[in-house]
Amino acid sequence: MASIALDREKTAALTRQVGVDFGAALTVALAYIGDRLGIFKLMASGPPMTSSQIAGRAGLNERYIREWAATMAAAGYLDYNPVDATFRLTPEQAGVLANEGNTFFMGGAFQYAVACYRQIPKLTEAFNHGGGVPFTDFGPEIVEAIERLFRAGYETWVAQEWIPAVPDIHQRLTAGAEVAEVGCGAGQCLIPVAIASPKSRFHGYDVDATSIERAREKAQRAGVADRVNFEQVAGEDLPVRDRFDLAMAFNCIHDMARPRQVLASVCRTLKPTGAFLWSEANASERLEDNLNPQGRTLYGASAMHCMTVSLAQGGEGLGVVIGKEQARQMARGAGFRSFAELPVKNPYHRIFVARR
Ligand SMILES: C[S@@+](CC[C@H](N)C(=O)[O-])C[C@H]1O[C@@H](n2cnc3c(N)ncnc32)[C@H](O)[C@@H]1O
Incomplete structure (x- = not known):
């Protein structure tokens, strides 16, 4: 076989990149352990600490903590002071790693990645034979991961920005x-929106029993259960017609087995004057525009979770990146007469508004 001259710089650059990714994969696994054991939160609320002090406060093994903290400091997740060998979280690191109410909080990302890693044997099987991994196989942790990834954003954006961007609907709420x-899901969007609109009534639908149970408990705790109800019902089987002023579906239509039927079902539930707010990933429909860090996160999450849960039900397997034009065509096909993108900038979501 004729030898091909390799570009040494390109080879070295890719080797470095794979090395970075290798370290990132291990960092994610260790950050997951830190998150689950509450180490980030403990450190965020305390003074700078040596590994012995962290271990003492957390009741954990010092030798593991020392290696864990070294990894986190090398990753930029902790600050290290060599003068007294202490580790601390800066306010920015605390916002991303410990403060669940921050829109930049990323603890759910570690949980999500690990929940996906646990399904690698089944995913490999699906690569061979088709089909997919059902949502329930990911276990309750994926429900919590999704909730933690998106809750703070929904609390901050939906009632304050997205709904007010549709003035007639905002007035009605x-x-x-x-x-x-x-x-x-677990009510991460509906409950804060309900709290912001005390005169309105809310109905959350999801097929997943764990999510609905968690949502009901949270509605009770938030004191809104008298006007926020959650039902384990598939989006394609919504039991009402001509009833809602506003219907919402955020970051989920692409996960569904029959997204087009769900959109048609949502359309039927709206009053003729109602509106549908729908969010999808903030990405282009063209693969070549998404060849960047955000794109690889989206396509990776799609293959390991969003697409496979749909294919597991014999579904369409749309994948997480559907883009505006495909969303528009789907909305039209489902019976919506108007479709537009809201003029709202968001790091994760594109928000569409459709009307009957
Ligand atoms: C990625 S999660 C998004 C949850 C929530 N909307 C959020 O953004 O945080 C997708 C959700 O869609 C739900 N789902 C999937 N297929 C469904 C269907 N046909 N009808 C209703 N819910 C469905 C899943 O159970 C899951 O809770």
């Missing part, structure tokens, strides 16, 4: 409206 959310 203020006066008292009927609102639905499909694929509502």
Whole structure:
């Protein structure tokens, strides 16, 4: 076989990149352990600490903590002071790693990645034979991971920015409206929106029993269960017609087995004057525009979770990156007469508004 001259610089650059990714994969696994054991939170609320002090406070093994903290400091997740061998979280690191209410909080990302890693044997099987890994196989941890990834964002954006960007609907929610959310997960969006609109009534639908149970408990704890109900119902089987002023589906239509039927079902539930707010990943429909760090996260999450949970049900397997034009065509096909993108800038979501 004729030898091909390799570009040494390109080879070295790719080797470095794979090395960075290798370290990143191990960092994610160790950060997951730190998150689950509460080490980031403990450090965020305490003074700079040596590994012995962290271990003492957390009741954990010092030798493991020393190696863990060294990894985290090398990753930039902790600050290290060589003068007294202490580690600490800066306010920025605390915001990303310890403060669940921060829109930049990323603890759920570690949980999500590890939940996906646990499914590698089944995913490999699906690469060979098709099909997919059902949502429930990912276990309750994926429900919590998704909730933790998106909750702070929904609390900050939906009632304050996204709904006010549709003024007639915003006014109706203020006066008292009927609102639905499909694929509502554990209520991470619906409950804060309900708290912001005390005169309105809310209905959350999801097929996943764990999510619905968690959402109901949270609604009770938040004191809104009298006007926020959650039902284990598939989006394609919504039991009502012409009822909602606002329907919402965030970051979930692409996960569904029959997304087009779900959109048609949502359309039927709206009052003729109602509106549907729908978010999808903030990405282009063209692969070549997404060849960047965010794109690889999206396509990776798609292959390991979003697409496979749909294919597991014999579904369409849309994948997480659907883009605006495909969303528009799907909305039209489902019976919506108007479709537009909201003029709202968001790091993760593109938000569409469709009307009957
Ligand atoms: C990625 S999660 C998003 C949850 C939530 N909307 C969020 O953004 O945090 C997708 C959700 O869609 C739900 N789902 C999937 N297929 C569904 C269907 N046909 N009807 C209703 N919910 C569905 C899943 O159970 C899951 O809770």
